[in-house]
Amino acid sequence: MAKKRVIRLRFYIIVAALLLGAVAGVWYFLVPAGTYTVKAGTMAYQKDFRTVIVRSEKAVTQKNYGKISFIAAEGEKVSKGTKVAEVYAWGYSDEVLQDLIDVQADIRKYQGKRILKQVFEKDLQTINSDIDKLITRLSAGANSSKGTSILRWPRPN
Secondary structure, eight states, X not given: OXXXXXXXXXXXXXXXXXXXXXXXXXXXXXXXXXXXXXXXXXXOOOOOOOOOOOOOOOOOOOSSOXXXXXXXXXXXXXXXXXXXEEXXXXXXXXXXXXXXXXXXXXXXXXXXXXXXXXXXXXXHHHHHHHHHHHHHHHHTTOOTTSSOOOOOOOOOX
C-alpha cells in the first residue's frame, strides 16, 4: 500500500508567496517607470486643542510693592537693559505722589519769590513774562515759524 501524502496549509502559503514574488519581479522589470514632477506646496492642518503655553522669560520677585507701572506692552520684544516696569514701594499711592508734586511746586514758588528775588528780580520777571507769552502763543495755536524759538522744558514725570 502506498503512502498517501497530506498537503498542509503551509504548503499553499509558501506557493502563494513565491507566485506573488514572481509577479512583483516581472512587474518591476517589464513595466516602464513613469516620469513625475515634484512641485513645491504646503499642506495645512488645523485643529483646536486645549494647551498650556510655556513662555521663556525671567520672573523677578519683589517682597513688598505698592504699585507696578508697566512700560513695555505685553508681547513686545525688548533687548537687554530695556526698562520694562517701574515698581513703587509699599504704601505708595497716587495721592502721595500728588502731595510730593505740590510740595515741590511750593518750594519752587518760595525760591522764586524769596531767594531768587533778591539776586536777580528783574531778569527773573523778564524770563517769566517771556515764558508766559510763549505759552499763550502756543496754546492759542500761533505759528511758531516766525523766527520765535520755542523753549523746551523737561516734562514732569
